[in-house]
Amino acid sequence: MSGKLKIRVDQDKCQGHARCKSLAPELFDLDEFGNAHEVGDGSVPAGLEDKAWLAQTNCPEIAIEVTEE
Amino acid sequence: MSDSVSMMPEHPPVTDWVNDFDHTDPAWTENPFPIWDELRNECPVVHTERFLGCYLPTTYQAVKEIAYDTEHFSSRRVVVRDVRPEVRRNAAPPITSDPPEHKPAKQLLLPPFTPDAMKKLEPRVRAICNELIDEFIADGQCDAAARYTKHVPVRAIAHMLGIPEGDGELFVKWIHMLLELSIKDESKGAQAYQEMTGYFAGHIEHRKAQPTDDLISTLMKARDKDGQPLEDSQVLGSLALLLIAGIDTTWSAIGSSLWHLANTPADRDRLIAEPELMPSAIEEFLRAYSPVTMAREVMKETTISGCPVKPGNMVLLSFPAANRDPAMFPDADKVVIDRKENRHAAFGLGIHRCVGSNLARMEMTVAIEEWLKRIPDFRLDPAGKVTWSEGTVRGPRQLPVLFGKKN
Numbered sequence: 079m080s081g082k083l084k085i086r087v088d089q090d091k092c093q094g095h096a097r098c099k100s101l102a103p104e105l106f107d108l109d110e111f112g113n114a115h116e117v118g119d120g121s122v123p124a125g126l127e128d129k130a131w132l133a134q135t136n137c138p139e140i141a142i143e144v145t146e147e
Numbered sequence: 148m149s150d151s152v153s154m155m156p157e158h159p160p161v162t163d164w165v166n167d168f169d170h171t172d173p174a175w176t177e178n179p180f181p182i183w184d185e186l187r188n189e190c191p192v193v194h195t196e197r198f199l200g201c202y203l204p205t206t207y208q209a210v211k212e213i214a215y216d217t218e219h220f221s222s223r224r225v226v227v228r229d230v231r232p233e234v235r236r237n238a239a240p241p242i243t244s245d246p247p248e249h250k251p252a253k254q255l256l257l258p259p260f261t262p263d264a265m266k267k268l269e270p271r272v273r274a275i276c277n278e279l280i281d282e283f284i285a286d287g288q289c290d291a292a293a294r295y296t297k298h299v300p301v302r303a304i305a306h307m308l309g310i311p312e313g314d315g316e317l318f319v320k321w322i323h324m325l326l327e328l329s330i331k332d333e334s335k336g337a338q339a340y341q342e343m344t345g346y347f348a349g350h351i352e353h354r355k356a357q358p359t360d361d362l363i364s365t366l367m368k369a370r371d372k373d374g375q376p377l378e379d380s381q382v383l384g385s386l387a388l389l390l391i392a393g394i395d396t397t398w399s400a401i402g403s404s405l406w407h408l409a410n411t412p413a414d415r416d417r418l419i420a421e422p423e424l425m426p427s428a429i430e431e432f433l434r435a436y437s438p439v440t441m442a443r444e445v446m447k448e449t450t451i452s453g454c455p456v457k458p459g460n461m462v463l464l465s466f467p468a469a470n471r472d473p474a475m476f477p478d479a480d481k482v483v484i485d486r487k488e489n490r491h492a493a494f495g496l497g498i499h500r501c502v503g504s505n506l507a508r509m510e511m512t513v514a515i516e517e518w519l520k521r522i523p524d525f526r527l528d529p530a531g532k533v534t535w536s537e538g539t540v541r542g543p544r545q546l547p548v549l550f551g552k553k554n
Contacts, residue, residue, distance in 0.1 A: 110261070136490060
């Protein structure tokens with residue numbers, strides 16, 4: 079059985095393309111400049127795993143890390 | 148057949164693309180994709196003696212390396228031209244800025260262009276699209292580039308800046324002079340820049356007496372980290388950038404999308420039947436028909452993807468070619484409107500990510516949605532001719548289409 083997923087946006091890499099917010103609005107938020115960060119502590123609620131991976135694979139800057147706990 | 152701006156005599160037709168490429172050659176303007184494939188198979192970075200020396204990275208990897216490397220590559224010149232006129236300070240910050248000036252100049256412009264800000268603008272853009280369609284739908288046909296795709300971004304950015312939407316033809320003229328004619332005749336660029344800054348200077352004066360809540364006033368009210376207002380030249384430069392960068396580009400992106408849909412009834416029917424595919428379709432149109440090719444100037448010798456790169460040369464930073472690299476995108480030459488993984492670089496990579504990317508996406512989405520609602524069936528007019536813009540921004544400039552099902 080696979081563990082729970084956790085996401086993290088690398089603030090040095092994020093350039094505000096906002097693809098993650100568009101694909102997984104439950105998991106990402108944007109600041110006043112449009113740069114992304116994970117919601118809460120980055121824990122991915124059950125059922126949203128696919129959206130986490132989708133956001134990760136569409137970030138042009140490869141700024142999103144997805145790890146299995 | 149291309150009928151874009153005719154070649155000046157000093158640009159002989161290209162016969163050897165690998166050693167003598169020219170992004171203003173009619174063959175490139177008409178259909179650049181096979182040229183990029185040929186060059187990519189040859190080398191990740193090719194060079195031409197034209198334009199006083201210029202490199203072209205052809206792979207996603209090489210484009211990315213250059214976009215991330217602000218130490219060896221400067222943004223002080225962002226258009227590849229025949230000549231290298233003196234660099235203007237505050238030409239169009241932040242697109243023409245390098246670190247450390249880049250970040251503060253960019254941060255000023257980011258808040259008005261967030262996705263949330265775009266949501267507030269969306270109803271106006273939807274209304275603009277319908278006002279435009281009302282003007283030609285009864286004709287059963289139109290030149291979609293001249294009557295529709297051009298006006299959507301012109302009116303939207305005018306609305307944001309707080310200048311009359313009706314001044315659009317003026318903006319389009321300046322942009323044509325700056326981005327196309329100036330490649331071979333720098334005086335055209337200088338003239339357009341002068342006219343444009345004169346135009347904005349008038350609007351700035353007006354706001355000094357009567358402040359407004361538009362983007363011009365936002366820039367006028369901005370303060371730097373020392374609490375000082377921006378220099379007039381920076382305000383004018385950033386306004387010029389927003390106008391230049393916000394029009395041709397999105398005009399092209401909407402136009403290429405409609406061109407594709409006119410040519411591909413299966414994708415059109417699928418988008419109408421499955422509107423939830425619109426976001427991935429928009430990303431795929433951005434990948435496959437990326438309109439914008441930027442430039443850099445080589446400041447220090449380095450190597451890119453193993454190829455030596457020397458100062459004194461420009462770089463044609465082709466995000467469109469990167470987005471067609473099969474090493475990065477499976478079936479790179481096919482338009483797959485439900486593509487799942489799409490790290491395309493249409494809005495650039497690294498610190499110069501397009502400040503208007505959220506605006507462009509919203510305009511594209513709304514323009515295609517409203518068109519498909521009102522004109523679900525359309526096709527290229529066989530009696531007309533599609534023409535494409537030359538050089539820095541690629542998109543249809545004539546797009547004659549007929550409405551309704553083919554008889």
